[in-house]
Amino acid sequence: MGIKIIICDEDRISLKINITYMEEFSQKYKVPTEVLSFDRIEDSFYQYISENTIDIALLDMKFKNCDGIFLAREIQKKNPWVSIIFITEKTEHMLEAFNLLATGFILKPIKQLQLEKLFARSIIQAQSFRNRRFGSNIDFTVNKTSVSIQQSSILYLEKLNQKTRIHTSHKHYETYETLTSIQNRLETTFLRVNQSILVNLLQVGAIEQNEIYLKTGEHFRIGRSYIKKVKDTFSKYPYVYL
Incomplete structure (x- = not known):
């Protein structure tokens, strides 16, 4: 299932540019996406957000009949885990935007590298939430008792003697x-x-040189025979450690 992205901007030139960026980023990071754009906020917009799970929303702050903050709240009613990126010419709404837990706030004219970083962050957030919602469990025997753990809750696994x-x-x-x-049974x-x-x-x-760092602060040395595979994996999915 592809990551669903919506882009809302009255400026049709800006809209086309952002669509192109999303398509380029999707190919670069090898992430299947579905991108839908709106240059007007009408019934079709409200119908779409009510019938679909939106993963990422790029929202311009100014529309004739509403603003980006209003759109964000409407999208969040059905999609509480949506990653929102606000696009604007001014910073006056920045505090209100971050109170909505926005992923990012980007000024026009958009810098491609900055938008790419926000896209990368949004993708890993979307995939993380999808794993929490849909991720499968894995079963173990612990002290002769069967235990079922959701895979997305696992930080790491460690070999200790037997x-x-x-x-x-x-x-x-x-x-x-x-x-x-266990590795053979994991996602x-x-x-x-x-x-x-x-x-x-x-x-x-x-990842720094030959060390890999978890968000918890724990870190591990990458084994010499594993370096190529780890680097190859991260070159395909660089958004993991942005």
Whole structure:
């Protein structure tokens, strides 16, 4: 299922430019997207946002019959996890925009690199929320008891002698199942970075040289034999560590 993006801007030239940017970014990051644009806010707009799950919204601040803040609130009624990027010529509404938990606020004329970074951030946010809503669970045996964990809640997995420790944001679990066996049952958002550590890509905050850092602040050295695969993976999905 593609990431759904809507762009709202009365300036048709600006609208076409932003559509082109979204298409270019989607190809660059290898993310399937569906982009729909509106240069007027009419019944068709309200019908679309009520019938579809919107992942990303690029909203101009000024329309003849409303403003971007109003549009954002209308979209959030049906899509509370939408990533909103406001586009404007002035900064007067910036505080109000961020009170809506906007992902970003970009001034015209738009700088492509700045918009690309906001797009990247929005994609990882959208994928993270999708995993929380739809992500599957994985089952383990812990102390002879069956435990089911949502995969998106796992930060990383660690090999400890004969056991594997599963770290989540709330607690950790230990099982006698091997790290490799668990890896084969996990979704593709997990990546082995050395012999002992398997990380959730959605939890990665940064990569510096041969170290990988999680958003929690924990970090691990990338094994020599894993460096190429890790770098290849991140070259395809660079938005993970922006």
